Amino acid sequence: MNLNLLMVEDDAPLAAMLSDELQRYDHQVTVVGDGGDALLELARHRYDAVILDRMLPKMDGISVLERLRREQATVPIIMLSALARAPEKVEGLEAGADDYIVKPVTVEELNARLHAVLRGRRWNNAGAPSDTIEVAGLVISPARFRVWRDGKPILLPKVEFKLLAELARNAETVLTRAMLLERVWGYDFIPTTNIVDVYIRRLRIKLTEDGSEDPVVTVRGVGYMLSA
Amino acid sequence: MRLPAPRSLKALTLLFLCFFMFATIATGLTGYIATRASIAQLVDKRITGESDELAGRDGDAPIPVIAARIASEARARDSADLGMVLTDGAGRVVAGNITLRRALPLGYSSVADADGIIGLTHGRALVRTVGGGGHRLTVIGETEPIDNYNAARARLYLLGFGSIVLIVMGGLIGFMVIVSRRAADIRRTVDAIVAGDMARRVPTDGSGSEFDQQALAFNRMLDRIAELMAGLRNVSNDIAHDLRTPLARLRGQLVALARAAEGKEPALSDAAGQAVAQADEILAMFAAMLRIAEVQGGDRRAGFGRLDLAELARDVGATMAAVAADDGDVLTTADRPPMWIEGDRQLLSQALINLIENALRHTPPGAHIHVDVAAAGEGRVALSVTDNGPGIPADQHELALRRFGRLAKDRGSSGHGLGLPLVAAVTRLHAGTLVLEDAAPGLRALLVLPVCGA
Known part of the structure; x- marks a missing residue:
């Protein structure tokens, strides 16, 4: 673009x-x-x-x-x-x-x-009439803190859910670590330990548990993206 | 063997006091002895004169004449205080106004209470043979104008010289206290500055005394140092600022390189990726430096707000628990009721994350780290991070804390070493204190902050 x-x-x-x-x-x-x-x-x-x-x-x-x-x-x-x-x-x-x-x-x-x-x-x-986001085979309801794949719920802890919701809202757009720290954690600093990487790893495990393909893409040197 | 010269204030004061006491006692004693000797001399002269008057210069006056003279002298106004006795060869009293308990030796001698002479405590006696035939004339004079004059004199000396010694001693102790108090003021200031409180100054009382002037001079020196340090800090901030922009550009080019090589030249792509990671580390270091400078500048105070420290600890603890689990460690956070403080949420979160990162870094895998918030008394609340790792020996806590305040290299582990200085800066900004405790086993780092005023 x-x-x-x-x-x-x-x-x-x-x-x-x-x-x-x-x-x-x-x-x-x-x-x-x-x-x-x-x-x-x-x-x-x-x-x-x-x-x-x-x-x-x-x-x-x-x-x-x-x-x-x-x-x-x-x-x-x-x-x-x-x-x-x-x-x-x-x-x-x-x-x-x-x-x-x-x-x-x-x-x-x-x-x-x-x-x-x-x-x-x-x-x-686009108006976003429904409060759910549908992306990469996932249905995400930020309001209800719930996510489903093929009608089956995926249980995610709060932080992992917020992370997924943020990635989903910006699907096909790269989010940098700073952006994710800001939007998911509310931090205006970048800690030495990479919190974002740790949580992306946990999120990936949850999303691929049922054998599905990993929808989270690592964009080297920039950040992460959810592919649609 | 040479004794070391006394250097401490106490030793000098004691030494001075010893010399002074010695000199005072010596003066007193010499005066006392000299006075006694000169009184004895005067009395001796008087009794010699009296004796001569009674018996003639050569003692050749006839006995009845001497006896008559004694009787009259004993009544006379200027000699009635003298004791006079004339005895014959057998020791019988021929004439006299006193009786002697013992035979006094010929020539001059001293008499005292023990001799039982009525009205005499100390005196001198002169005994000589007169008139031939073994008669002896004894004349006794008092050496004391009043009874027990010597004791009174000793009391007087003790009182006089004693009070001088006491006054001097009191003065010296007062002097010592004042000097050591001023020295302690300076020492405390230096300690505070070493601990990182650059704003600390030696207290002055505005009296313009030498001590006050010294304190003012000392403070002027500190102001100047602070100025130079601020200048230095500005320079390093400017450098950090100026370097970040080209570094960011370099990073961008490396990212483009890594992306261009992706899939085609994996080795090049990997190398470029690693270079990006290194650039990120340097950028993080600059960010930390600028952050510390920002916090030290005190500007962030403007962003202070009321916040619940217990909630902040829970949020950060929950996030960092995943990081700890990744390292094979366990991190727990106590669930506490709200503890309201005045502060900057971002900075306190960052400080807590840094403390947790530090605990993770210095404990072996499988360690247990616990985050807690507890009232610390006197309107203070303590945010603590406890680990069960090797800890730091209690006698090195102070040293470790001092290291918090400066850019110490983290003994060969990851991180840029600016994490703990930032914690120290954030603590200072919040008017708090950083404390290290032995968690037996392990280390507990406490960030003690004032709670919100009601």
Whole structure:
């Protein structure tokens, strides 16, 4: 999936590097250095997603976000920031960011998050009438903490279930370890012992117990994905 | 053999006190003896004069004359305090105003209470032969202006010099206490700083005394060191920051390489994959460094909120139980009622994970690790991680704790060695203390935090 991206970043070398790297993933990237320019650019062209720096010289990222959301703009926005504290994250998300990434970010992480955000959008746009997710032969009910394969329930402990639900919600999209730690455990740090790998292993055992094929794909250097 | 020079405050004070006492006693004693000798001399002179007056310079006055003179002198105002006796060759008293219990020797001698002379406690006597025919004239003078003057004088000396010694001793002890208290203040500050509390300063009282000025100078030095350290920290943070971006790019290229080679050149793909893992380790180290710097900077306080420590322990414990099981260890968490504290959920979770990781790392497979939350008295609550591994000998707990505060290499095991410094930083940020205890067997690490004010 190649995307048309708008990057709002006043740090020119960083912007050049990130856009370079994103182009390796076949995305088209337009870079602007200020919030005002970003609003003009968004009024003129259609973008698939915006990568928005929080601290900008004139109009800062939060103001841009609030303006766009007031104007009912639905474009997905990922906020980049050097500020890592929880209240700042909450502020960014409340202002309307789809995701909040603390700098510096690897391009794999950024790409994975872009895909996850877009994927989430499509899912939302489809209306998602039922509260269950059907993927890879699994029927998952996040509300009821239950999962079935061919009508038979698979018993999963709470954490493994949350992990599966997160992967299922983003099926066919790679989720990085940082994303999984954030969404399943609520951690904004990466512990030395790889908790995610341990739980993926446990989840795989549960999902393949009945001889079924492993639906969890390891994407080297990036993270994990549930193949549909 | 040479004795070592005394260096401790106590030894110096004692030595000084000894010299001072010796000098005081010597002065007192010399004064006492000298006074006694000069009094004896004066009295001797007086009795000699009296004796001469009674019997003439050569003692050749006739006996009846001497007897008559004794009788009159004994009544006279300026000689009535003297004792005078004239005895004949057989020792019979011819004239006199006193009686002698013993025969005194010829020449000068001392008399005392024991001689039974009424009204005399100490005195001098002069005995000489007079008038030929074996007569003897004895003249006795008191050496004491009042009865028991010597005892009174000794008392006076004791009182005077004794109080001087006491005053000096009191002063010295006071001085010693003040000096050692100030020294202890500095020592405590240094200990706290060594333990990682860089904000600690020597207490000052604003009196401008030498001690106060010294404390202020010491504090200025600490401020300067803190400034330099902050500068250093900023430099290393900047380096960590600046290195992360190119490192992230390098990682990206390695990922692309690994992916391109996948399936076609497995060896290259594996090597690139390992290089990615190594890049991730370095990135994790930088992340930990920046995290510690962020925590030490105190900015995270802004993100403090009310949280249930028991719940946090249960959540982290449950997650880490799977990690422990993977290593063949058992991790259990006590189910405790809510314990509310003011803190940063993320940082405390990370600190607890680091403590558990540390326990996993330093115990052999099959170990049992237990996470618990318990009231620790005085409005404090302790989050503990106990293992049944080899533990740390009690006398090395202090050392181990100090190591928490700096970048110690974890004795040849996995991890970047920044886990425990982060725990120490998080503990400090929460105004808590980190304690190590012997769990017999094993080690218990306690993170003691203040509970939420009501």
